[in-house]
Amino acid sequence: MSDTEDNRHTSPPPSKKRFIIFASMLALAALYIVVRYVVVMVNPPDTNPFGPRRSFVERGPILDRNGRILAIQTRLGNITLWKPEADDMETLIRELSPVLETPPEVLRDTIEFSYSDFVYLKRRADQSTVKAVEEAKAEGRLRGVGIEPIVGRIYPEKNLASQIIGFVGDDNTGLAGIEYAFDQQLGPNDGSPGGSQIILTIDANVQHILEEIARKTYTENEAEAVMLMAMDPRSGEILGSASIPDFDPNDIRASDERSRMDRPAIWAYEPGSVFKIFSLAALMDSGAIRGNTVFTCNGRYERVTNLGERITIRCLGSHGPVTARDIIIYSCNAGAAYAADRLDAASFYQGLRNFGFGGRTGAGAPGETAGFLRPVERWSERSKPTITMGQEIAVSALQMVQAASAIANDGILIPPKIVSRIVSPDGRSVRPYESGQAVRILDSETAQAIRSYMVDVTSGIGTGWRANVEDLSLAVKTGTAQLIDSSTGAYSDEDFIASCIALLPAESPSLVLYLVIVKPKSEYLGGRIAAPPIREAAEALVDYLGIPRGRNPQISHSGEVSITANPAAAIGETMPDLTGYSKRQLLPLILREDIRVEVIGDGWVRRQNPPAGTPVSPGDTVTLELE
Known part of the structure; x- marks a missing residue:
């Protein structure tokens, strides 16, 4: 046998060599x-x-408009158990239950049904819990229990504005709400030791008031959900946005998807008769109808199309001759539908688009819906009269308060926003959050007329008389909408949405309130169950926000109205004295494209630059400071 043959038989095969090498490395x-x-x-x-x-590294805090902390970084701890070290499991469970605020049976199941000897008893425990565990261990108790230090997020106000604020995951990155939408700003970057501060437009006190009223409404009506919003229409700032049911972001595992939903931003629904104020405004502004145009309501709207199809829309009553004012006061479906016949579909569609329907508001909420407004090419013969009364269109609550700003601001639409500004970690840089530009979408006379009709809704003959507040004028519209039955594809006879919107004070609104009750039990008419909570919210917020009371005389009219408004600010070739002008009166200046107008603060003009009498040329910047 050759040497080559001997070597071949005594050396391991190549596959075995590779196995030995791999095993050695492992x-x-x-x-x-x-x-x-x-x-x-x-x-x-x-x-x-x-x-x-x-x-x-420090994640930046989230604060309300007054600096109240809504989310902040902190040190937390995961409470763990190594089962082999535990002496007496029942004694341990009994001692841990009050410390972890967890029922004994839950702890017992967690331990017994764990596939591992290492068990997480409570994640993200706060410092008080961690300290209690540490003290017990120092006394020689709780053998086998450990503390795993982690960096976490706490929400001092618990459920308050929880869907807006959102929450973070175990890795401290945003998963929902502002925490998610502004994750890059909140998280440190560029070597910074901390993240930026996010200042919301939300007022924690307003939010608390709205949530209490919404929770009460939710319980009393056994509803599926309730939304209640408050916005300053002059700036678009959302002062409060309640959505019930809600959740505690400190204990995200105890919540469900339904309670975490930011309904005002992401849920689209048919608004019902509240929508008539926008439909009528679009029709009047186009010139298709006037304030004194008369329609006849005999209890239904009927029309036969060119193809021979008969369209019938029922009304809640037989109102007889009605004008635009009567359509709003009585919420007359037939009158609204006949009014819609006066305008072509394309123009009507554009009028609704001008209000922002069919598009996102850009308020700052992640996952915001654009709603649903089909292109005109996909409309049927029934679409125009049906949309006019708030069906065959889906909106968000954010879109509704945005549209209401145009009625409140004499025709100027102000996009809403939830974030006010972003402050750098060192506090030196402050960047305002821009949600969109103000734009005129209605003549001032149209907006003022719609508001005057809405004031009469709170009278004894209107559907919103239950929203009436003594010594305060409210412009109100109520609504009731049927929901689609998913099993049949038709409108349900049992599931409804009741709603109410209010602008106050009606003469010069500084607050928009909007309430939506989803699937109430028993009573479902908006005038009956949605108007009273609006009254309650108005009473509380008028006092808190310092809105002056004192009802101005209501306007009685048989047709068109003309309301004397405060003079709007105007700048010609020279700078006028704008001292004492309100932010509302300055809105037309903001829309100017030839000069730049910077408005700082809220209230009334106290200082201006340049001073009165200074020549003003295209491209100049005018700064107005309000107090």
């Missing part, structure tokens, strides 16, 4: 991991030979 890797684990456990952080641990 053994070395396992040894390295064990050594590393032992060294890290024995050595304190500052003497760790494997390098420094990653430094702690």
Whole structure:
């Protein structure tokens, strides 16, 4: 036998060699991991030979408009258990239950049904809980229980504005709400030791008032959900946005998808008769109808199309001759439908688009819906009269308060916003959040006429008389909408949406309130169950926000109306004295494209630059400071 043959029989095959090499490498890797684990456990952080641990970085806080903390970074702890070290499991469970605020049976199930000897008893425990566990362990109790330090997020106000604020995951990155939408700003970047502060337009006190009223409404009506919003129409700032049911972001695992939903931003629904104020405004502004145009309501709207199809829309009553004012006061379906016949579909569609329907508002809420407004090419013969009364169109609550701003601001639409400004970690840089530009969409006379009709809705003959507030004028519209039955595809006879919108004070609104009750039980008419909570919210917020009371005389008219408004600010070739002008009166200046107008603060003009009498040329900047 040759040497070559001997070597071939005594050497292992190539596959065996590879296996030996692989096994050796695996053994070395396992040894390295064990050594590393032992060294890290024995050595304190500052003497760790494997390098420094990653430094702690601060996630920026979220605050309300007054600086009240709504979300902030903190040190938390996961409470753990190593079962082999536990002496008496029942005693341990009994002692831990009050400390972790967890029922004994829940702890017992968590431990018994764990597939591992290592169990997480409570994640993201706050400092008080961690301290209680530490003290018990120092006394020699709770053997086997450990504390895993983590960096976390706490929400001091718990459920307050929870859907707006959102929450973070275990890795401290945003998963919902403002935490998600502004994750890059809140998280540190560019080597900064901390993230930026997000200042919301939300007022925590207003939010609390709205949530209390919404929760009460939710309970009393056994509803599926309730939304209640408050917005300053002059600036578009959302002062409060309640959505019930809600959740506590400190305990996200105890919540469900329904309670975490930011309904005012992401849920689209048919608004019902509240929508008539926008439909009528679009029709009047186009010139298709006038304030004194008369329609006849005999209890239904009927029309036969060119194809011979008969369209019938029922009304809640037989109102006889009605004008635009009567259509709003009585919420007359037939009158609204006949009014819609006066305008072509394309023009009507554009009028609704001008209000912002069919598009996102850009308020700052993630996942915002654009709603649903089909292109005219996909409309049927029934679409125009049906849309006029708030069906065959889907909106969000944010879109509704945005559209209401145009009625409140004498025709100028102001996009809503939830975020006010972003402040750098060092506090030196402040960047305002821009949600969109103000734009005129209606003549001032149209908006004023619609408001005057809405004032009469609170009278004894209107559907919104239950919203009436003594010594305060409200412009109100109520609504009731049928929901689609998913099983049949037709409108349900049992599921409704009741709603009410209010602008106050009616003469010069500084507050928009909008309430939606989803699937109330028993009573479902908006005038009956949605108007009273609006009254309650108005009473509370008027006092808190300092809105002056004192009802101005209501306007009685048989047709068109002309309301004397405060003079709007205007700048000609020279700068006028604008001292004492309100932000509302300054709105036309903001829309000018030839000069730049910067408005700082709220209230009335106290200082201006340039001073009165100074020549003004295209391209100049005018600064107005309000107090």
